[in-house]
Amino acid sequence: MNSPYIAARGLGKSFSGKQVLADVSFVVEPGDVVGVLGKNGAGKTTLLELVLGFTPATSGGVQLFGYDSYRLPGAAKARIGFVPQQDELVNQLTAADQIGVIASFYPKWDDELVGRLSREWEVDLNQRVKNMSVGQRQKLSILLGLGHKPDVLILDEPVASLDPVARRQFLEQIIEVAADGNRSVVFSSHIVSDVERLANKIWILKDQRMYWQGDFDSLKDSIVRLHARATRPLPESFAIPNALNVQRNGTTATAIVRGWRAEMQDNLAQQLGAELEVEQLTLEEIFLELHR
Amino acid sequence: MHYFTNAHGRRFRLFILKPHSGVPIYRQLLEQVRRMAASGHLPPGTELPSIRELALKHAINPMTVSKVYTLLEAEGVLERNRGKPMTVATPKRAQSPVAKRLEQLEPHVEQVALAARQLELTEQDVVKALHDSWENTDEQPVHRRTRPR
Numbered sequence: 001m002n003s004p005y006i007a008a009r010g011l012g013k014s015f016s017g018k019q020v021l022a023d024v025s026f027v028v029e030p031g032d033v034v035g036v037l038g039k040n041g042a043g044k045t046t047l048l049e050l051v052l053g054f055t056p057a058t059s060g061g062v063q064l065f066g067y068d069s070y071r072l073p074g075a076a077k078a079r080i081g082f083v084p085q086q087d088e089l090v091n092q093l094t095a096a097d098q099i100g101v102i103a104s105f106y107p108k109w110d111d112e113l114v115g116r117l118s119r120e121w122e123v124d125l126n127q128r129v130k131n132m133s134v135g136q137r138q139k140l141s142i143l144l145g146l147g148h149k150p151d152v153l154i155l156d157e158p159v160a161s162l163d164p165v166a167r168r169q170f171l172e173q174i175i176e177v178a179a180d181g182n183r184s185v186v187f188s189s190h191i192v193s194d195v196e197r198l199a200n201k202i203w204i205l206k207d208q209r210m211y212w213q214g215d216f217d218s219l220k221d222s223i224v225r226l227h228a229r230a231t232r233p234l235p236e237s238f239a240i241p242n243a244l245n246v247q248r249n250g251t252t253a254t255a256i257v258r259g260w261r262a263e264m265q266d267n268l269a270q271q272l273g274a275e276l277e278v279e280q281l282t283l284e285e286i287f288l289e290l291h292r
Numbered sequence: 293m294h295y296f297t298n299a300h301g302r303r304f305r306l307f308i309l310k311p312h313s314g315v316p317i318y319r320q321l322l323e324q325v326r327r328m329a330a331s332g333h334l335p336p337g338t339e340l341p342s343i344r345e346l347a348l349k350h351a352i353n354p355m356t357v358s359k360v361y362t363l364l365e366a367e368g369v370l371e372r373n374r375g376k377p378m379t380v381a382t383p384k385r386a387q388s389p390v391a392k393r394l395e396q397l398e399p400h401v402e403q404v405a406l407a408a409r410q411l412e413l414t415e416q417d418v419v420k421a422l423h424d425s426w427e428n429t430d431e432q433p434v435h436r437r438t439r440p441r
């Protein structure tokens with residue numbers, strides 16, 4: 001049994017008395033690809049920064065490779081890759097020099113990989129950072145996060161400025177990392193369809209808390225839209241257990257249900273005296289329904 | 293287009309996966325492999341793409357593919373071969389001897405025999421009924437079907 005790469009317990013953070021994250025716990029195992037979802041301001045960036053040890057936790061803590069992430073030894077730091085939301089590139093440098101500066105920190109730097117990807121991703125190594133488009137800067141920033149082949153790769157909105165072709169190339173690279181089986185990726189993204197393809201675990205942050213976390217497949221199976229159709233008008237008192245949201249309209253009703261299991265259908269249909277249809281939702285629909 | 297070749301040397305399109313659907317990707321893949329194996333589209337011995345290959349082609353998480361292959365192996369649909377690609381397995385039923393398969397049928401036969409006695413039917417009546425039923429459940433030529441009495 002492998003021990004988890006990342007383990008957080010009761011993690012909380014306040015900035016000048018304002019709570020931005022409260023009581024968050026999770027683990028990331030080798031091979032996991034975690035998609036972090038949440039509205040703007042839900043605490044995604046703070047969460048990632050706590051994992052990286054950029055800022056101390058106000059309560060609880062995070063362990064990274066078994067060390068307190070805020071007091072991480074150098075050797076453990078070398079096993080992390082990070083792509084920030086806002087790149088930290090140096091405007092005066094050319095792409096090649098920027099790569100050289102970062103590479104000098106890592107004995108395990110993979111020149112071959114970075115060279116190949118910069119060609120495939122069409123990153124002009126001779127161009128100065130200040131003359132690059134936002135998309136080019138983002139690609140370069142991702143290259144810098146990948147070059148030392150980190151065991152844990154953390155990306156904060158890595159694809160916001162990429163075109164669909166570049167996004168697919170990026171996805172393929174993440175798949176390569178995940179296919180290794182011993183490396184993990186944690187990424188936040190508003191591009192729900194990318195999360196849908198890549199993530200095996202989902203964290204949904206809402207109101208500074210971990211609102212839902214777990215296996216992605218079980219998320220899609222456990223949150224569904226139920227359609228009920230009865231022959232007689234449904235009573236006022238009509239209720240569906242675990243429903244987030246019930247809309248009743250004469251003989252029909254729809255509801256978003258949490259904690260759904262397929263074997264509940266027959267029982268519930270009998271109980272309600274209605275015909276039930278289960279509609280499975282896309283991740284985007286689930287996300288929207290949870291934020292109504 | 294993504295194709296792979298089955299044991300008869302015919303080329304097939306790879307699976308059609310829609311990540312942006314309510315059905316989890318693993319279930320889409322699971323059902324497609326299961327169906328294609330059952331229908332003979334993927335005859336026993338057909339090599340499946342590697343986990344990495346399939347994950348890259350569809351831009352999906354390799355763990356999803358790995359999970360499906362493991363589940364299908366447990367079901368006996370696929371076979372793992374050391375250092376070689378996974379292959380479609382020979383259906384288990386065909387491998388087990390007649391006696392073993394008859395054993396599985398026994399409780400059903402017992403039920404029929406018991407019911408037939410309670411209905412005071414003769415052995416011949418039952419054999420005849422079974423024969424008709426047998427013809428009816430034959431999957432292949434439709435014209436040979438007889439109507440149930």
